[in-house]
Amino acid sequence: xxxxxxxxxxxxxxxxxxxxxxxxxxxxxxxxxxxxxxxxxxxxxxxxxxxxxxxxxxxxxxxxxxxxxxxxxxxxxxxxxxxxxxxxxxxxxxxxxxxxxxxxxxxxxxxxxxxxxxxxxxxxxxxxxxxxxxxxxxxxxxxxxxxxxxxxxxxxxxxxxxxxxxxxxxxxxxxxxxxxxxxxxxxxxxxxxxxxxxxxxxxxxxxxxxxxxxxxxxxxxxxxxxxxxxxxxxxxxxxxxxxxxxxxxxxxxxxxxxxxxxxxxxxxxxxxxx
Numbered sequence: 001x002x003x004x005x006x007x008x009x010x011x012x013x014x015x016x017x018x019x020x021x022x023x024x025x026x027x028x029x030x031x032x033x034x035x036x037x038x039x040x041x042x043x044x045x046x047x048x049x050x051x052x053x054x055x056x057x058x059x060x061x062x063x064x065x066x067x068x069x070x071x072x073x074x075x076x077x078x079x080x081x082x083x084x085x086x087x088x089x090x091x092x093x094x095x096x097x098x099x100x101x102x103x104x105x106x107x108x109x110x111x112x113x114x115x116x117x118x119x120x121x122x123x124x125x126x127x128x129x130x131x132x133x134x135x136x137x138x139x140x141x142x143x144x145x146x147x148x149x150x151x152x153x154x155x156x157x158x159x160x161x162x163x164x165x166x167x168x169x170x171x172x173x174x175x176x177x178x179x180x181x182x183x184x185x186x187x188x189x190x191x192x193x194x195x196x197x198x199x200x201x202x203x204x205x206x207x208x209x210x211x212x213x214x215x216x217x218x219x220x221x222x223x224x225x226x227x228x229x230x231x232x233x234x235x236x237x238x239x240x241x242x243x244x245x246x247x248x249x250x251x252x253x254x255x256x257x258x259x260x261x262x263x264x265x266x267x268x269x270x271x272x273x274x
Contacts, residue, residue, distance in 0.1 A: 005055055009062035012055030013096040023051050031163075032173040033182065040140040041150055041180035047159040053129045056100060060125055063097050067114045083113075104128050133157075146181035146191050149213055153179070153245045162257065165250045171257035178213060178260050179245060186211035204270050214241050216263065217256075222270065223263040230259040 004019050005012065027042045028035060043050070069076040082094035089095070101110045106125065115121040134157050141151050160179075166172040177183040187210055190200035202211035204222045209215050216223075218236050227234055234240065247253055 001051065001054065004051060005058065008055045009058050010093060012052075012059045013093075013100060015052075016055075019051055023048070031176050032169060033176055033180075037180055037182050038141075038144050038147060040137055040144070041147055041154075043137060044141070044150070044154050044157060045160050045163065045176060045180065047157050049130055049133045049157070053126075053133050056129055057122070057126050059097065059100070061122055064114070064118050064122070068118075104132070144181070146188060148181075149242075149245075150180055152242050161248055161250075162253045166254055166257050168257070171254070171261050174261040174264060175253075175257040178217075181213075183213070183216075183260070183264070185213065185216055187213070204267055214238055216267075217241060217244070217259070220263075223259075223266060226259055226262045226266070230255045230262075 004022065024039055024042060025035075027046050027048060028037060031037075031042065031045060033042070042048075066075055066079045071077070071080070079094065082092045085092045086094035086098050098110050101107060104125065105128065109115055109121065137157055141147050141154070162172065162175055166175065174183070181188060186200040186202060187197075189195070190197065197210065200210050200212075202209055202215055202220060204211070205220050207219075207221070209219065211220070217231075218234060218241055231244070244252065244256055247256075
């Protein structure tokens with residue numbers, strides 16, 4: 001982040017899609033998943049705000065720093081010149097600062113041209129930016145059909161425990177794929193290829209049931225041996241599935257990741273190559 005945001009005190013207010021794309025590329029690398037993974041879920045698993053949040057905070061801190069300078073300093077004189085332009089509605093860095101403060105509900109701070117307690121205000125402004133980013137993140141999740149289950153198990157923008165407690169990278173990646181709706185099951189393939197929901201049938205067990213995550217983890221009889229070994233307390237209801245994926249118990253998380261990996265390998269061996 002220090003490299004990506006170098007000098008962003010001056011350019012950080014503008015939209016920089018290239019930097020956000022690079023940020024997502026790095027996050028995908030950390031999780032070991034492909035580029036079709038939905039961005040809100042990627043940010044959710046790693047507890048990442050958009051880099052725009054950090055850029056705005058840096059801009060406001062720099063603005064407050066300039067206001068603290070003596071009027072004889074060249075930097076302060078440059079700002080005073082820009083302040084006059086901003087008040088006349090002319091495009092400049094100071095006008096961008098003014099618009100940000102007003103749009104985030106701090107117009108009075110611009111009018112006052114400063115605050116009494118800088119650290120306190122920076123904390124409030126930072127939290128406001130993060131709260132808005134969280135709300136946008138939450139809304140984005142609800143726009144993805146594939147993230148219907150994820151929206152049930154993910155309520156906070158924070159790093160998930162399994163990313164640190166599972167040592168095996170392959171197990172970790174398979175658990176991530178299952179959580180964020182990119183594990184290649186018939187239900188997910190149906191979303192990608194616009195197949196009606198009732199036609200996304202499990203081709204492994206022949207029960208005629210839709211192969212969604214619940215069927216794969218909880219019900220499919222093909223994986224009973226693996227399931228009994230790794231998930232002995234398995235109960236066939238959706239609440240158990242949510243509880244299982246939301247568990248903070250290290251051993252349950254590791255067992256779940258092992259099950260997903262081993263069951264999927266069985267699935268690959270049973271199904272013919274596409």
